[in-house]
Amino acid sequence: MTTLVVxxxxxxxxxxxxxxxxxGDTRLAAEHDRTFDKIVHxxxxxxxxxxxxxxxxxxxxxxxxxxxxxxxxKFAIFETFRKLHPILKEQHFLNxxxxxxxxxxxxxxxxxxxNEHGIFGVFSMREVFEYTRYWAAGSGREFALGAMQAxxxxxxxxxxxxxxxxxxxxxxxxNSALPLTLYxxxxxxx
Numbered sequence: 001m002t003t004l005v006v007x008x009x010x011x012x013x014x015x016x017x018x019x020x021x022x023x024g025d026t027r028l029a030a031e032h033d034r035t036f037d038k039i040v041h042x043x044x045x046x047x048x049x050x051x052x053x054x055x056x057x058x059x060x061x062x063x064x065x066x067x068x069x070x071x072x073x074k075f076a077i078f079e080t081f082r083k084l085h086p087i088l089k090e091q092h093f094l095n096x097x098x099x100x101x102x103x104x105x106x107x108x109x110x111x112x113x114x115n116e117h118g119i120f121g122v123f124s125m126r127e128v129f130e131y132t133r134y135w136a137a138g139s140g141r142e143f144a145l146g147a148m149q150a151x152x153x154x155x156x157x158x159x160x161x162x163x164x165x166x167x168x169x170x171x172x173x174x175n176s177a178l179p180l181t182l183y184x185x186x187x188x189x190x
Contacts, residue, residue, distance in 0.1 A: 003017070004038065018169060018170050074128050088107060089105075119131045
């Protein structure tokens with residue numbers, strides 16, 4: 001589990017993640033993990049992943065092998081994840097089953113994305129949302145959302161809001177911890 005946040009404020013976009021990996025009751029803190037960053041960079045898009053620790057390597061592998069992935073808008077992100085789903089199943093042995101009555105196979109991935117076009121969330125049935133101000137995902141999301149709701153009007157930058165949300169998630173969620181990683185991007189003019 002984790003805490004991920006994305007924030008859009010003014011012409012700045014920020015994405016941040018905590019650094020803790022957990023395996024049941026065992027915690028792998030950043031000081032013991034050489035690659036604790038949960039955010040993957042792909043051609044100007046930052047993708048924060050939460051859920052299984054296996055997602056990180058699988059997704060990094062996908063991004064290295066596929067040159068033409070499009071994360072520029074809600075529909076493009078949906079199409080990208082739709083195209084990746086059979087690859088996840090066939091080449092990475094994804095188990096697409098969640099609940100018996102689910103309408104679609106699951107990708108088992110929850111991700112937040114940030115790029116010059118905006119901030120987005122992708123969820124296991126390939127639902128894609130574009131956010132206007134901020135959002136959070138992972139086990140610390142409720143704490144992060146509360147902090148960002150309270151502080152968004154008072155803080156000047158997207159980075160400051162993201163940091164405050166992430167710090168709240170890391171403070172109150174048992175499956176999240178500092179240090180955090182944070183990236184900022186300038187929003188592309190309309």
